[in-house]
Amino acid sequence: MIKHNIRIIDIVDEAKYTKTYYFEKPEDFTWEEGAHTHIAHVGFDAGDKPNKDLVRHMSIMTLPKENKVGITTRFSSIPSEFKDKLSNLAIGDEVVLFKVGSLMTLKRNGRPLILLSMGVGIAAMRPIILAFKEDGSNIPYVININVDSSGDFIYKDELDNLVDESYKNYWISDRQGFYKKLDQLLQIEKPVFxxxxxxxxxxxxxxxxxxxxxxxEDISIDKKEWSLSEFLDNSKV
Incomplete structure (x- = not known):
């Protein structure tokens, strides 16, 4: 397994308790839109066994062409050991990056895409949206819906600037409004979610x-450890 020690090159306050960390991009490291990776604190593997409390599976919110690896995360009042350490890092400090995979690449099958995210889940959607805006071939249009009860919508200004006839955002602050909008969008013919x-x-x-x-088969989720068949089975209960 290849591990990369990477420096923090910028930290951006996105919203209350929410930060984006940008890291230098290793020369031989690449990924697709919708990708995830592992971020670990330096020393996580110093013992006989890796300390899993110092590792997190994170969505990459940038594309390779941006020449940096970005993650966005929200901090709670009682952070985990991983996030507590992360909150104390500064520009120039290092973390360890390893493994990359993508379960949510763009499906170019002539059908519209509907992106559903909660809070910082929008981090996984940003590169999907940017990749679509760069090359929208065989995708008629994309609809992005984000629900966040805080009302502090991450990347809102950036993504609203991309709106046109092929791309639309809905920013919703409560679940009732979210499901009402989703119910309306279910009238669209054969979308992919x-x-x-x-x-x-x-x-x-x-x-x-x-x-x-x-x-x-028309539903994609970003967690390998969450089997889609598990959710499909549960949906019948």
Missing amino acids: YIVGSYEFVKSNIRMLISNNVNG
Whole structure:
């Protein structure tokens, strides 16, 4: 397994308790839109076994062409050991990056895409949106819906500047409004859905989609450890 020690090159306050960390991009490191990677604190593998409390599976919110690796994360009042250490890092400090994969690349099959995210889940959607805006071939249009009860919508200004006839954002601050909008969008013919958020958010959305005759193969989620078949089975309960 190849590990890269990478320096922090910038830290941006996105919203209350929410920061984006930009790291230098290793020369031989690349990825696709919708990718995830592992970020670990230096020394996580110093013992007989890696300290998993110092490692997190994170969405990459940048594209390779931006020449930096970005992650966005939200901090709670009682942070985990990983986030507590991360909050104390500064520009010039290092973390360890390893493994990369993508479960949410653009599906160019002539069908519209609907992106459903909760809070910082929008981090996984940003590169998908940018990749579509760069090359929209075989994708008629993309609709992005983000629900965040804080009302501090991450990347809102940037993504709103991309709106045109082929791309639309909906920023919603409550679940009731979110599901009302999703119910309206279910009238669209044969869309493909991407879902990023908490376990309960993913589960409830899959249940709603399946109950409205959306096929499982038309739903993408970003967690390898969350089996889509598990959610499909649960949707029948």
